[in-house]
Amino acid sequence: MSDILHRIATRTTSADGVYEALTTIDGLAGWWTKDTTGKTGIGDVIEFRFPPGGFSLKVLELVPGELVRWEVVEGPEEWVGTTVNWKLEQSGDYTVVLFEHLGWKEPVEFMYHCSTKWASYLLSLKSLVETGTGAPSPHDVMISDWH
Amino acid sequence: MSDILHRIATRTTSADGVYEALTTIDGLAGWWTKDTTGKTGIGDVIEFRFPPGGFSLKVLELVPGELVRWEVVEGPEEWVGTTVNWKLEQSGDYTVVLFEHLGWKEPVEFMYHCSTKWASYLLSLKSLVETGTGAPSPHDVMISDWH
Secondary structure (H helix, E strand, C coil), rough: EEEEEEEEEEEECCCHHHHHHHCCHHHCCCCCCEEEEEECCCCEEEEEECCEEEEEEEEEEEECCEEEEEEEEEEECCCCCCEEEEEEEEEECEEEEEEEEECCCCCCCHHHHHHHHHHHHHHHHHHHHHHHHCECCCCCCCCCCCC | EEEEEEEEEEECCCCCCHHHHCHHHHHCCCEEEEEEEEEECCEEEEEEEEEEEEEEEEEEEEECEEEEEEEEECCCCCCCCEEEEEEEEEEEEEEEEEEEEEEECCCCCHHHHHHHHHHHHHHHHHHHHCCCCCCCCCCCCCCCCCC
């Protein structure tokens, strides 16, 4: 099993802004992909779509201001069954975000790509929360020939 | 053991530019940290310094246009003994860069941070090779309270 791990922090005095950006359709559409639909409660499925395809994620756990957990229920074969965890912690003037995409069966080249791409989306999330403007797909940063 | 994996591609018709940016002091100073000193041949040690500290890396292997391998010989405890691999492959109009920072003993929070920070430096490398201008320390992208 291989994992993708990241850490960012937003300059915000409470974790509410990050939590909202992870748990509402408008928030998610503001940093990951504009084409986000579905419902965001526990047990609901959120559909994230991109020009080349997309992912559907089931919400497993929600702890306001602290934790968001998703399971991938549809998408590329390598993604299905993996889980995504967001752990939030307020530290002074910063909201620290620990990100985990766990359970990749093999460290395939697509995982290398997703690791870098997640980092760029995390910086989009940081920008959204700090400035009101993120860089969601299709306005995301192009990192390679795979977009 | 835990690993950091990333993939980017530069829009370049040969891998020479990326290879040069990884194997010369001027190249390395153009995307990672301006405070880069030392020698860059096999067996040499390159010193990378940042405002809060730095790393010294020994060059293990060099295959022009294909591979660069380093071992961390000095720096934060979690880094010492880990290895960094750069695998380059030309694919049409793109040079694909597979990056591996292998052998972290534990997936500590500092590793989460370094994973995201590496992604941002890889985008700095891409920018340097494509446009001539990167974002090396101290002009690097601030991703968190840990810089």
